[in-house]
Amino acid sequence: MDESYNSLAGGRKGGKPSLAVTGAKLGEMRVDTSRGQAVVPAWLFTVEGYDSPLKQAAAVPSKLPRQPIKRARNVPGYPLDRLVQIAADGRSVTVVTLQSVCDSSRNVHAxxxxxxxxxxxxxxxxxxxxxxxxxxxxxxxxxxxxxxxRDRILLDAITGGPVAFKPLHGPSPSWS
Incomplete structure (x- = not known):
């Protein structure tokens, strides 16, 4: 909890934090992942002047596993920027790509x-x-x-790694 509180206090040791935390208890929160939403343990901080608690994920991200495919070599293109949406039926995904302003293609092959x-x-x-x-x-x-x-992993051919889920507009995945 101390590590989470110090993060909440802006990393200050000593000194007065900008938020007055009056209590903390362990709870849960939802976070977005590359495979959809997950429920993780969270610290629920009671903050003076706020009706609802400030939540911070209490889980420490684990080391990423070895990439399931090798990085593409001699393939023109850029890594995918992010996954922004999976259709409700799971039959399409929306990703953000970085392309040259002079490139005419908008195709992403699967x-x-x-x-x-x-x-x-x-x-x-x-x-x-x-x-x-x-x-x-x-x-x-x-x-x-x-x-x-469904439960298949979404991979970027250029990097060989999973495509990160980041909504276009929204909170950081560790805060709610």
């Missing part, structure tokens, strides 16, 4: 296996004959799947 879905953002080249600057643009792309994602 290779499906029983255990994973590997995504690769296509890079096709210039959309005009002029000089292309080194600018990137984030684009949302929805990818239709052959079958629902």
């Amino acid at each position: 290779w499906e296996t029983p255990d994973s879905v590997v995504l690769l953002a296509e890079v096709t080249g210039k959309r005009h004959d002029g000089v292309c600057t080194k600018q990137g643009k984030l684009r949302q792309v929805t990818v239709k799947l052959d079958r629902p994602i």
Whole structure:
């Protein structure tokens, strides 16, 4: 709890924190993960002047396991920026990709296996004959799947790692 409180107090040791915490108890909170929402243990801090408790995840993230696929080599493209949505039926995912402003493609290809879905953002080249600057643009792309994602892991072909879930607008996953 001390570590969570120090984080809440802005890492200050001694000195007066900017929030007056009047109590704390262990509870639960929901967090977004790369596989949907999960319920994790949380410290529920009672803060002076607030009606509801401030929640901070009490779970320490574990070390990531070895990546299930190797990083792609000699494949044009950029890593996926994030997963922003899984359709209610699980048959499509919306990801954000980084692409050149001169790239005309908005395609993301999916290779499906029983255990994973590997995504690769296509890079096709210039959309005009002029000089292309080194600018990137984030684009949302929805990818239709052959079958629902369910408990399959979503992987980025460029990095070989899981695609992180980060809603476009929302709180940090460790706070609620």
